[in-house]
Amino acid sequence: xxxxxxxxxxxxxxxxxxxxxxxxxxxxxxxxxxxxxxxxxxxxxxxxxxxxxxxxxxxxxxxxxxxxxxxxxxxxxxxxxxxxxxxxxxxxxxxxxxxxxxxxxxxxxxxxxxxxxxxxxxxxxxxxxxxxxxxxxxxxxxxxxxxxxxxxxxxxxxxxxxxxxxxxxxxxxxxxxxxxxxxxxxxxxxxxxxxxxxxxxxxxxxxxxxxxxxxxxxxxxxxxxxxxxxxxxxxxxxxxxxxxxxxxxxxxxxxxxxxxxxxxxxxxxxxxxxxxxxxxxxxxxxxxxxxxxxxxxxxxxx
Amino acid sequence: xxxxxxxxxxxxxxxxxxxxxxxxxxxxxxxxxxxxxxxxxxxxxxxxxxxxxxxxxxxxxxxxxxxxxxxxxxxxxxxxxxxxxxxxxxxxxxxxxxxxxxxxxxxxxxxxxxxxxxxxxxxxxxxxxxxxxxxxxxxxxxxxxxxxxxxxxxxxxxxxxxxxxxxxxxxxxxxxxxxxxxxxxxxxxxxxxxxxxxxxxxxxxxxxxxxxxxxxxxxxxxxxxxxxxxxxxxxxxxxxxxxxxxxxxxxxxxxxxxxxxxxxxxxxxxxxxxxxxxx
Numbered sequence: 001x002x003x004x005x006x007x008x009x010x011x012x013x014x015x016x017x018x019x020x021x022x023x024x025x026x027x028x029x030x031x032x033x034x035x036x037x038x039x040x041x042x043x044x045x046x047x048x049x050x051x052x053x054x055x056x057x058x059x060x061x062x063x064x065x066x067x068x069x070x071x072x073x074x075x076x077x078x079x080x081x082x083x084x085x086x087x088x089x090x091x092x093x094x095x096x097x098x099x100x101x102x103x104x105x106x107x108x109x110x111x112x113x114x115x116x117x118x119x120x121x122x123x124x125x126x127x128x129x130x131x132x133x134x135x136x137x138x139x140x141x142x143x144x145x146x147x148x149x150x151x152x153x154x155x156x157x158x159x160x161x162x163x164x165x166x167x168x169x170x171x172x173x174x175x176x177x178x179x180x181x182x183x184x185x186x187x188x189x190x191x192x193x194x195x196x197x198x199x200x201x202x203x204x205x206x207x208x209x210x211x212x213x214x215x216x217x218x219x220x221x222x223x224x225x226x227x228x229x230x231x232x233x234x235x236x237x238x239x240x241x242x243x244x245x246x247x248x249x250x251x252x253x254x255x256x257x258x259x260x261x262x263x264x265x266x267x268x269x270x271x272x273x274x275x276x277x278x279x280x281x282x283x284x285x286x287x288x289x290x291x292x293x294x295x296x297x298x299x300x301x302x
Numbered sequence: 303x304x305x306x307x308x309x310x311x312x313x314x315x316x317x318x319x320x321x322x323x324x325x326x327x328x329x330x331x332x333x334x335x336x337x338x339x340x341x342x343x344x345x346x347x348x349x350x351x352x353x354x355x356x357x358x359x360x361x362x363x364x365x366x367x368x369x370x371x372x373x374x375x376x377x378x379x380x381x382x383x384x385x386x387x388x389x390x391x392x393x394x395x396x397x398x399x400x401x402x403x404x405x406x407x408x409x410x411x412x413x414x415x416x417x418x419x420x421x422x423x424x425x426x427x428x429x430x431x432x433x434x435x436x437x438x439x440x441x442x443x444x445x446x447x448x449x450x451x452x453x454x455x456x457x458x459x460x461x462x463x464x465x466x467x468x469x470x471x472x473x474x475x476x477x478x479x480x481x482x483x484x485x486x487x488x489x490x491x492x493x494x495x496x497x498x499x500x501x502x503x504x505x506x507x508x509x510x511x512x513x514x515x516x517x518x519x520x521x522x523x524x525x526x527x528x529x530x531x532x533x534x535x536x537x538x539x540x541x542x543x544x545x546x547x548x549x550x551x552x553x554x555x556x557x558x559x560x561x562x563x564x565x566x567x568x569x570x571x572x573x574x575x576x577x578x579x580x581x
Contacts, residue, residue, distance in 0.1 A: 030388035031400065037381055038403055038451075041444040045418025046410065052421050099323055102316040112320070122550055123327060128510050129524050130542035130549075133531065134330035137337035137539050144333035175330065178323070236411035239512045243528050253413035257517050260420045273421060276414035283409050 049280075052273035065274035074255065074275060080166060081252040082282075085235035088173040093227040095174075096181020103182070104189040117186075120179035127176045132243035135172045139163040166250060169241045176240075177230050184229065188222035188297065218300045225293035232286035236279070252279055338540035350540035360541070363526035366438055370522065371508040373439060374446040375501050378454050381447065383497070386458045387489055390467055404455035407448050415445060416517035423518065438520035446511065450504040457503065461496020465489070502552045509545065 056062045068074065103116045126134075138145045139156070140163050146156045161167065192215055200210040238253035247257045252275055259272030341349035354360065389397050407415075423435050435441045467489070474488045490497055512524035523545075531538035 027388075027392040030392060031385055031396065034381060034385040034400065038406075038448070042407060042410075042448050045415055045422055045445065047418075048421040048425070049414060049418040095319075095323070098319050102319050105316060116320075119327070122553075125506070125549065125553060126546065129512055129527050130334075130510075130546040131330075133527075133535075133539045133542040134334040136531070136535065138330045138333035140535070142337075142535075144336050145329070175327070179327075236413075238411065238413045239510070239524075242512060242516060243531070253411065253513070256413050256417050257513075260417050260517060261519070269421060269424070272417055276411075276417045279411055279414055280409055283411065287409055 049273050049276050052270045053277040054274075055270065057270065065270045066278075068271045069274050069278060074271070077250055077252050077255045078275070078278070080250050081235060084166065084170055084173065084251065085231045088170055088177050088234045089227050089230035091174050092177025092181050092230050093223070096178045096226075096230075097185055097223060099178065100182045100186045100189050104186065116182065120182040123179035124176055124183055126179075127237070128239035129243040131172055131175060132240050135163050135168060135175075135244065139168065139171070164245045169244055169249065169251070172240050172244060173234050173237065177234060180233065181226055181230060184226035185219075185223055188219055188226075191300075192218065221293045221299075222297035225290050225297060228286055228290045228293065232283050232290070235286070236283055334539055334543050334546075338536060338543050340536055342534065342536055350534075350536045351544075353534075353537055354541060354544070357537075359521075360523075360526055360530065363521050363523045366521065367509055367523035369439055370442055370446065371505045373443045374450065374508050375504045377443060377447045378450050378500070378504050379497070382451070382454050382458055382500070383490065384485060386455065386462050387467065387471075387485060390459075390462050391471060401455065401459070404451045406451075408452050412449065412511065412513040413517065415449070416514040419445060419514065420517055438515070438518075438522065441518060442511075442515060442520060442522075445514065446504075446508050449511070449514075450500075450507055453503050454500040457496050457499040458493070461493030461499075462489075464496070465492045506549050506553055509549065 053065055054061060054063075056064065069078070099116070103113055106112045135143075137143055139161075140146065141157055143163070149156055163171075196214050196218075197210060200214050205213065236253075238251070238257075241249045241251055241254065242257075245254070247254045247261075256272045256275050256279075259268045259275075338350050339346050339348070341347045343349070385400065389400050419441070423441075426435065433440065434444075470488050470492065471484055474484045479488065510524055511522070512528060515522040516525045516528070527538055527541055527545075530541070
């Protein structure tokens with residue numbers, strides 16, 4: 001292979017030198033299709049969202065749409081979206097770290113590691129419609145767990161719980177948040193060096209002391225970053241809730257879908273677009289925070 | 303390397319968390335399978351699965367989704383393989399820009415994309431309207447490609463970086479191959495795994511995407527699945543079990559072929575399909 005490289009470096013020197021003037025524009029022409037494609041098909045819907053959010057149906061600039069999103073019922077939708085994202089990120093983060101610790105504490109080549117690793121990779125993809133239906137099959141009116149509980153004398157259908165509710169949505173979200181967390185934090189946990197542990201123990205640290213002063217601070221940015229990503233993931237998610245509850249779900253995406261297909265008042269479309277733009281802003285902040293924390297995490301782990 | 307600690311406590315918490323996790327994660331899967339085996343007449347059997355083949359509406363929706371998946375994959379490959387190769391080869395300075403742009407769709411939730419498209423459909427002039435929104439294929443494909451960009455770029459870029467791109471291209475060029483031949487017969491075969499990963503993730507995305515299609519009222523397979531669940535829950539659950547198994551097969555047959563020789567911890571890390579996974 002090396003011989004070929006040497007050989008054709010001299011061969012390609014000629015034509016490259018001859019077309020020097022064309023070479024200035026040539027390389028940039030190569031990414032033109034990509035640039036145009038993104039500009040058109042990402043730019044167009046994005047433009048519609050931004051334009052609709054800041055104008056009236058007549059096309060004049062307005063703050064009305066945004067000010068409406070800070071009123072009821074939109075504020076409570078936004079708050080419950082944020083709350084669900086926060087809660088499932090916290091729960092998913094907690095159990096994810098715990099599970100990842102259990103995995104990392106096992107010997108490097110144990111079957112347990114392989115099973116949890118591929119299991120998490122598989123389950124992180126288990127979302128959307130199939131996940132919603134799995135929860136209906138489990139906890140729905142005629143679900144398997146509902147039936148089992150009925151035999152044990154607990155009738156879920158008599159309680160206020162239904163799977164087609166925000167609680168059900170939350171339960172379903174945790175299902176993909178935990179495996180995602182395992183996937184995200186395991187490399188960081190694996191990056192903890194045994195030497196650090198030994199050095200800390202050698203200096204007289206207890207397990208708690210090691211976690212408090214060494215492992216904790218080293219892992220904190222990576223763990224926080226992962227939780228932030230879980231938050232964004234749940235905040236943007238809608239497919240599962242859509243299949244589980246439908247567009248009556250009290251979450252921002254459901255409200256947006258309702259407004260967009262409502263056909264009641266034209267101006268309501270624009271409120272939906274303003275809500276959409278606010279979602280984009282929230283997630284942009286999440287991604288920037290994630291990038292910053294990732295950089296910070298890379299200082300000790302890698 | 304790691305010393306085995308003689309204490310018993312760590313074993314107990316490990317067993318507890320793993321047992322609880324197994325129950326929580328396998329429970330709904332088992333329930334789905336059990337549930338799908340209960341026929342509409344109340345008896346156990348494969349009735350729900352048999353019914354799948356007799357439902358014309360579902361078959362049509364499935365066909366639409368398969369067409370969408372094929373078309374989206376084709377456009378994605380045509381657009382992204384040359385771009386990724388070109389950027390690594392000739393414009394390494396803009397690699398970061400292209401990567402950032404490719405990751406950008408992550409910031410836009412599917413519902414916002416759907417809302418933008420609904421608005422576009424509403425305002426589209428006669429020309430754009432007839433070209434873009436005449437069928438679900440033309441309306442959804444271009445935007446599904448955008449949704450696929452983040453992980454398509456990521457897997458293709460990993461593939462390109464793993465091969466000695468410059469040497470391969472220069473060797474092929476000096477032997478008289480045109481760019482088309484270089485990409486199709488030299489580069490793509492050398493990064494099969496990356497291409498297959500990008501393809502499988504794109505197909506999985508399209509077959510699961512329900513938010514945009516649902517907002518625009520196009521009858522794709524997942525949308526039809528949600529509609530069916532209102533009337534025939536058993537059938538819908540049976541279908542979701544099938545599509546789940548197929549998706550996993552699709553995603554992991556390629557991934558495992560590619561990573562078999564690498565370190566196993568290659569499994570962990572940010573999954574390529576995040577957000578593309580239609581949560």
